[in-house]
Amino acid sequence: MTVFDRLFADSTLSQLQEKDARDPLAHKRAEFKLPEGVVYLDGNSLGALPLTVPARLARVAEEEWGGQLIRSWTANAEAAQDWMNLPDRVAAKIAPLIGAQPHEVAVGDSTSVNIFKLLAAALHMAPPERRVILTDADNFPTDLYMAQGLNALLGEKYELRPVPSAELEANLTGDVALTLLTEVDYRTGHRLDMAGLTAKAHRHGILTVWDLAHSAGAFPVDLNGVGADFAVGCGYKFLNGGPGAPSFLFVAGRHQDSARAFLSGWMGHADPFEMARDFTPAPGARRYVVGTPTVLSLSALDAALDVFADVDMNVLRAKSLSLTDTFIDLMEPLTAQYPLTLVTPRNHDERGSQVSYRHPQAREVMQKLIESGILGDYRTPDILRFGFTPLYHSHADVWRAVQGIKRVLENEVLEEGERT
Numbered sequence: 001m002t003v004f005d006r007l008f009a010d011s012t013l014s015q016l017q018e019k020d021a022r023d024p025l026a027h028k029r030a031e032f033k034l035p036e037g038v039v040y041l042d043g044n045s046l047g048a049l050p051l052t053v054p055a056r057l058a059r060v061a062e063e064e065w066g067g068q069l070i071r072s073w074t075a076n077a078e079a080a081q082d083w084m085n086l087p088d089r090v091a092a093k094i095a096p097l098i099g100a101q102p103h104e105v106a107v108g109d110s111t112s113v114n115i116f117k118l119l120a121a122a123l124h125m126a127p128p129e130r131r132v133i134l135t136d137a138d139n140f141p142t143d144l145y146m147a148q149g150l151n152a153l154l155g156e157k158y159e160l161r162p163v164p165s166a167e168l169e170a171n172l173t174g175d176v177a178l179t180l181l182t183e184v185d186y187r188t189g190h191r192l193d194m195a196g197l198t199a200k201a202h203r204h205g206i207l208t209v210w211d212l213a214h215s216a217g218a219f220p221v222d223l224n225g226v227g228a229d230f231a232v233g234c235g236y237k238f239l240n241g242g243p244g245a246p247s248f249l250f251v252a253g254r255h256q257d258s259a260r261a262f263l264s265g266w267m268g269h270a271d272p273f274e275m276a277r278d279f280t281p282a283p284g285a286r287r288y289v290v291g292t293p294t295v296l297s298l299s300a301l302d303a304a305l306d307v308f309a310d311v312d313m314n315v316l317r318a319k320s321l322s323l324t325d326t327f328i329d330l331m332e333p334l335t336a337q338y339p340l341t342l343v344t345p346r347n348h349d350e351r352g353s354q355v356s357y358r359h360p361q362a363r364e365v366m367q368k369l370i371e372s373g374i375l376g377d378y379r380t381p382d383i384l385r386f387g388f389t390p391l392y393h394s395h396a397d398v399w400r401a402v403q404g405i406k407r408v409l410e411n412e413v414l415e416e417g418e419r420t
């Protein structure tokens with residue numbers, strides 16, 4: 001780097017630091033544990049640890065489990081500490097982040113399992129002559145696999161129709177029973193027009209199942225505002241609930257009488273301890289809670305969600321766009337010098353909170369980046385993916401990440417022995 005380069009780089013950094021000084025969310029970083037010397041750009045895969053979580057887990061383990069033992073299922077209900085209603089309390093915290101009412105949200109199981117529950121409910125509601133499940137050809141594999149598995153159970157009655165995202169709208173036709181779409185593509189970061197697609201689907205009598213894995217906690221989501229029918233999302237990404245955190249599902253209030261919970265477990269019963277022989281669903285989305293709530297992981301997610309209590313999601317979105325714009329701008333010279341291609345749309349409405357590039361040696365580049373403390377993701381076949389979490393990233397972090405990427409591209413990956 002020449003003296004002039006350094007001058008330019010320094011002034012860029014100081015401009016970014018000025019932005020950070022004005023950042024209304026800057027104080028949130030202190031609420032997370034982030035290791036020194038690491039730029040963590042993987043909160044879209046596993047969110048960082050909120051500092052309140054370990055103490056909460058210790059309390060649940062030592063006092064509620066160790067001390068109260070089985071009484072904790074119902075003890076301290078007045079202080080909202082009974083385990084039995086923990087899934088509903090967590091649902092009530094997620095609801096405002098996704099534009100839902102608390103009774104429209106259930107928390108528990110994995111995203112995959114919740115996709116199965118909602119596909120089953122929606123297919124059962126759809127007119128029987130509609131035989132197509134429309135999905136994005138590049139949807140996350142588990143979404144495709146769950147649809148394939150359910151269809152096999154239903155005797156291959158349906159056609160799973162995967163189409164490129166640009167052709168989704170044209171494929172909203174009268175034979176389609178439902179759409180199964182992920183709002184933000186896990187590889188490219190491309191964000192679908194959820195409002196537009198939902199409205200058009202409804203005009204054609206099609207139900208919508210949205211996967212919000214890369215949306216919830218990343219920007220404001222307004223499920224009721226767009227009239228969505230069903231949705232699922234992950235607890236461990238932008239909601240920071242920890243590895244394997246329970247997932248959430250959403251069933252619009254207007255569908256709750258007609259949608260059926262086919263995985264009808266006793267914890268979704270209106271009165272589990274009545275021990276009745278037949279399933280009577282609990283009111284609202286609670287009927288989709290299947291078995292015994294996973295108290296430890298629900299408690300971690302419950303504590304993690306408190307981070308959002310004082311966060312205006314519109315401010316969070318503005319910061320996310322500023323971080324991703326900054327990253328794209330700083331990376332621009334590198335795309336001219338190296339075989340890097342931006343695959344995330346520059347248009348704000350068309351992206352989530354991640355930025356991705358294609359690179360022919362993406363796997364090796366990401367390996368080197370991780371070794372140097374810049375933690376992003378490699379995704380097949382050639383994607384470098386960087387997730388930005390406005391709660392704990394600064395613009396200076398973005399600058400540091402780009403300097404690190406530049407160093408790796410300059411020094412490391414193109415050595416002959418490492419070519420694949």
Ligand SMILES: Cc1ncc(COP(=O)(O)O)c(C=O)c1O
Pocket residue numbers: 110111112113140142143182186211213214234247
């Ligand atoms: C779009 C999408 N859906 C679902 C999942 C995960 O599902 P599960 O929580 O069942 O592993 C992921 C990531 O793991 C994802 O990116």
Ligand SMILES: Nc1c(O)cccc1C(=O)C[C@H](N)C(=O)O
Pocket residue numbers: 044045046140186213379
């Ligand atoms: N869910 C994951 C896991 O259990 C282990 C490792 C990574 C993940 C992921 O989050 C993958 C992810 N959904 C993705 O966006 O690629």
